[in-house]
Amino acid sequence: MCGHCGCGEQEHEHERADGTRHSHSHTPAPTTLVELQTRVLAKNDAIAARNRGWFAGREMLAVNLVSSPGAGKTTLLEQTIRDLHGRYDISVLEGDQATSLDRDRIAATGAPVIQLNTGTGCHLEADRSRAG
Amino acid sequence: MHELSLTHEIVAIVCQAAGDRRVHRVTLEIGERSCATPESIEFCFDIVAKGTCAEGARLDIRRTDGDDLMVRTMEIEEAA
Numbered sequence: 731m732c733g734h735c736g737c738g739e740q741e742h743e744h745e746r747a748d749g750t751r752h753s754h755s756h757t758p759a760p761t762t763l764v765e766l767q768t769r770v771l772a773k774n775d776a777i778a779a780r781n782r783g784w785f786a787g788r789e790m791l792a793v794n795l796v797s798s799p800g801a802g803k804t805t806l807l808e809q810t811i812r813d814l815h816g817r818y819d820i821s822v823l824e825g826d827q828a829t830s831l832d833r834d835r836i837a838a839t840g841a842p843v844i845q846l847n848t849g850t851g852c853h854l855e856a857d858r859s860r861a862g
Numbered sequence: 863m864h865e866l867s868l869t870h871e872i873v874a875i876v877c878q879a880a881g882d883r884r885v886h887r888v889t890l891e892i893g894e895r896s897c898a899t900p901e902s903i904e905f906c907f908d909i910v911a912k913g914t915c916a917e918g919a920r921l922d923i924r925r926t927d928g929d930d931l932m933v934r935t936m937e938i939e940e941a942a
Contacts, residue, residue, distance in 0.1 A: 761886050761937040768875050770868055770931040853864050 777856035784860075804832045811839040823862040825854045865902035869910045872903070872933055877915045880938050885916040887937040895929035 769775070785792045795803050811820050822843040824833045833845035844862045846854060876888055888907075892900050900923045907921045924934070 759886070760940045762940050764879060764936050764938055766875065766879055766933045766935060768879075768933045770871050770875065770933060773871065853867075855867060 774856045777860055781856055781860055804835050808835060808839050811836070811841045815840075823854075823859060825858075864897075865899060866906050866910070868898055868931065869903050869906035872907070873910050873914055873916050875933050876919075876936055880915045880936065882915065883938045883941065885919045885936050885938050887920045887922060888916065889922045889924065889934040889936070891924050891926050891930065891932045891934050893926045893928040893930045896931040898931050900925070 782792075795807070797803055807822060811822075814820060820841050822836045822841055823846060824830075824836060824843055825846045825848060826832055827848050830845045830847075833843050836843040846858055846862050848854065848858070872888070872890065876885055890903070892898050892903070904921060904923065911917050911919060919936075
């Protein structure tokens with residue numbers, strides 16, 4: 731790598747910060763090519779598979795409810811929990827960036843609810859769901 | 863926004879495989895239907911790689927037809 735500009739070219743010419751130009755050639759550091767062939771979500775998928783097994787082992791149906799903010803996820807849940815009261819045991823993992831307002835709404839229906847706050851993230855990874 | 867998490871995982875995969883050797887180049891394959899935006903991953907990569915074995919590494923991105931997001935290869939310095 732060129733010590734002046736950090737570029738990887740062997741021979742090149744470019745301007746320095748003071749406006750003067752320099753050109754040079756150098757041999758790049760010897761490198762080895764490594765095949766990785768790794769799916770980026772492999773780790774997440776493995777945790778997600780464990781989560782699915784956890785649910786299946788308890789004969790629980792897990793439904794992932796995702797939409798844009800304000801579409802009505804919590805309203806749909808409130809109504810569903812009330813309509814199915816006494817027929818099914820329903821629990822909720824509530825994922826939000828910052829607040830626990832939706833947890834409070836679900837809690838008011840009497841269903842067990844856990845709030846997960848994702849901070850700057852806009853999604854729940856499998857390990858967060860597992861922690862919940 | 864999930865590109866930041868994806869990029870953290872990319873750097874983790876690369877650094878785990880590289881040990882303490884410096885990484886010069888990483889080649890990624892991003893599928894059209896992977897829901898990952900190449901520009902966002904490029905943007906995140908330099909920041910996430912800072913202070914790791916992949917700091918300053920060049921990121922090459924190939925677009926593919928599928929839905930996979932894969933770390934294909936990396937170039938690392940030869941063992942001393």
